[in-house]
Amino acid sequence: MHTQSSHVRRCHDFRWDDVPLLEYKAVDEAPFKDVTRQVLFQRDDMASELRYFEVAPGGHSTLERHAHVHAVIILRGRGRCLVGIEVTAIDTHDLITVPPMTWHQFRAADDAPLGFLCMVAHDRDRPQLPTADDLVQLRARPDVASFLDGAA
């Protein structure tokens, strides 16, 4: 039996062989806090990619929307997500579907990280950020405003 294989990459505490730990995004590109990115599967002969994002305790991803769909499974920890106008508690192995052009954001708990796999199409559009008007509309709902402010 091989201990090393060209087809198998081992995981050590949510870091993977031959997978670099990347910044989530360029810092000046969009607002976010304490998020890392690892691209686990990305090949020209694959229709989709699988990435692992980890949000540190108290951190959050960017509030954004796009035409492509996100399929997410939580791999580690817990937190909350906003999808559309729904704020929901999420825990390890829960599934989240983000439909096209739907505002979404992921927030880790204050005392736990939130690590998740995200499947996206290889060819996809760039995310859009909310305008001031979009934020006014989202914040019209008290639970959404509270979520966006990072309040529990």
Added chain:
Amino acid sequence: MHTQSSHVRRCHDFRWDDVPLLEYKAVDEAPFKDVTRQVLFQRDDMASELRYFEVAPGGHSTLERHAHVHAVIILRGRGRCLVGIEVTAIDTHDLITVPPMTWHQFRAADDAPLGFLCMVAHDRDRPQLPTADDLVQLRARPDVASFLDGAA
């Protein structure tokens, strides 16, 4: 905060809300032992699907190959896999890439299940089973023969 959401499906011990537990394959379709299938993400507007397979202790998936690529991440337990002519021990969160037209099989340990996510293109070819000649070639390697016989 919502306790239920149309976008979030909760996990309870590797079963998910609104996801039926399916047979891996039709029993007369191909050889396998003690494998279940849950389709976690499958939509017409997604380029790929994400399925969860669970092999019970001592069980195994079908030995097969196909043109489409498999991207696999172990979600639970441990075991071994054959990819091409490489037999490798695999553990929780390890990544396995199955390139096009490459023989592959997953086997759970005798004392642990092997649960894994598998990403595949929405449009894909059907698996091929090995011919008697293919099996002779694969079994020419003692470690592969031992793997196929389920020996540790």
